[in-house]
Amino acid sequence: MSGRQREQPLRGRLTGLALIAPALVLLGAIYLWPMLGLGRMAFNETGSTGAMAPALSLATFRSLFEDPFTLETTWNSVWLSFVATLLALVLAYPLALFLHRTQSRFRSLLTVLAVAPMLVSGVVRVFGWLALLGDRGLINAALMGSGLTAQPTRLVYNYFGVTLGLAESLMPYMILALLAGFGRLDRACEEAAATLGAPPWRVFLRVTLPLTVPAIVLGFLLCFVLAMSAYITPKLLGGGRVFLLATEIFDHAITNANWPAAAALALYTLVLVLLLVAAYAALTRRAEA
């Protein structure tokens, strides 16, 4: 009797393990193993010829931390990701709220449409932005055609263009995260607030917004991490004038063929994001308590 009782949980645990084993193996093969390889690579040396030599040296890290450019790039990345995520949040929030509330027959269609940009390659979307914001793009054509400006206004190949493009690419994720988190939002609470004398904007500030804070926290976290690791949009919309961690890693690895430097910067970025996420989690938990 007691033997069977002890057996059950063990078998249960084994079943659980068996069920997640494929996922674990896959993650190990495509994520953990390369990460370990990357970590190892960061301690290699770059010879005078530029070729990588196996070693156990901290030289790469030393030059990484001594370079003032690292700090600047870090700041660029964090600030740009923050602004782009905030922008995505501000743009996605009303849309998600509408999708959450609408009684329309087309609700699911509208939701699919809202996240449809995810189905289009990032490269294609960037070219869309170029057609819109470029020197000979739609906006500049309109500005100059109407005589408002004589010279094209710089809208891309700068931080502004990258932030805008990044925010747009984050929006579908933000909408999905917000929709997932809006479950706690109870229409009756908002109606109760109205019957108690709160005009619509006060209902929003005192009831709707506080009740959707968990959704905002979740969406912000997800999109910030995505923004920090985004590469295609900053690369193409930055046109070589925007310096972020992700683009620097690529430049080290491909343009300079300096693999240890790329690996070291990648590790540094990973730790940075983990630290930021942990700080964010601690902060929101404190605020909730």
Place this chain on the structure above:
Amino acid sequence: MEQPLAARNHQCALTRRMSHLTLNRLSKRYGETVAVADVSLSVARGESVALLGPSGCGKTTTLRMIAGLIQPSAGAIEVLGVDVTQVPAHRRNMGYVFQSYALFPHMSVAANVGFGLDERGVGRSERDRRVAAALSQVRLEGLSARKPRELSGGQQQRVALARALVIEPDVLLLDESLSNLDARLRDAMRLEIRDLQRSLGITTLFVTHDQTEALTLCDRIAVMHAGRVEQIADPVTIYERPASRFVAEFVGRSVVLPVERSEAGLVLGGRPVRTAHPVPESRALELFLRPQRIALAGPETEAGAHNRLGGVVRSHVFVGDRLEVLVDTQAGRVTVETSGAGAVAQPGDAVSLIWSPSDTLVFARAAP
């Protein structure tokens, strides 16, 4: 009892002037569905009226239109003679207690109750004083710092009530507010709400599908059916003199027997039967009786001016506070309710069922 016409007219005018809340041919359509149709109702100051009816008859819809949460398709709502139909919810000053309570989960009990006062720009010390007073009214003094999720269902209900009362609303609207509570708590809360409502003299509209709640809690009852009000009257009239077949069936238990019209009058199970009430024109008729208004007597009892129907006892059902006796008669099976005290006819005994013509109601038979 006869009043001069002038006096009666005067009283009519007075009642109209005193009407606190008036619904004037209120209707709400959702596409093809008619949720509420032509509801007219006038509630006096301090009066409590129940909207009673089965699920889906339009009670909540009516209440939400009064609160301004939805716009009526037609008709008007007046409070103290002022048309508020176009006034948005936040300027109507109605206390609404939702079925789900709809407490703000992110706020403490005190903040919940104080919400309406904040919106009215009431100063802090005054607000705190009134919140404390409202919480003590509903006997929740010690719990002001708790969050709603840390309260029991009954306590949450009291918070919702205090939150609606503290703003001193023109009208208090309660939507099935007791249906989430267990039977004991519901009885207790019923009495509490009634006492509070009476002592504050607050005009109240109470939505329920529970007839006991309506009968015990309210001065008048409006019985609703398929979006319409079938009858508005005090509880005794609703119970004793239902105006329609629907009201008779919905409120209280009833015995329904087919009855025929003949040259001489109504015929029930081959015997003439008398009623003190008007009989509808329709050909197919049904007779309604309250089971506890039927007396069981020996088989040869003289009924006199009363109605009599012979039958044989089939069985007994003991229901705790009463005994139900099933009797097979010429007209069909009849359930009679007795207190169960004293000698009870046994199954197989021949008995007479005796009841008064004034307890005899006749309605048109429902379409099959």
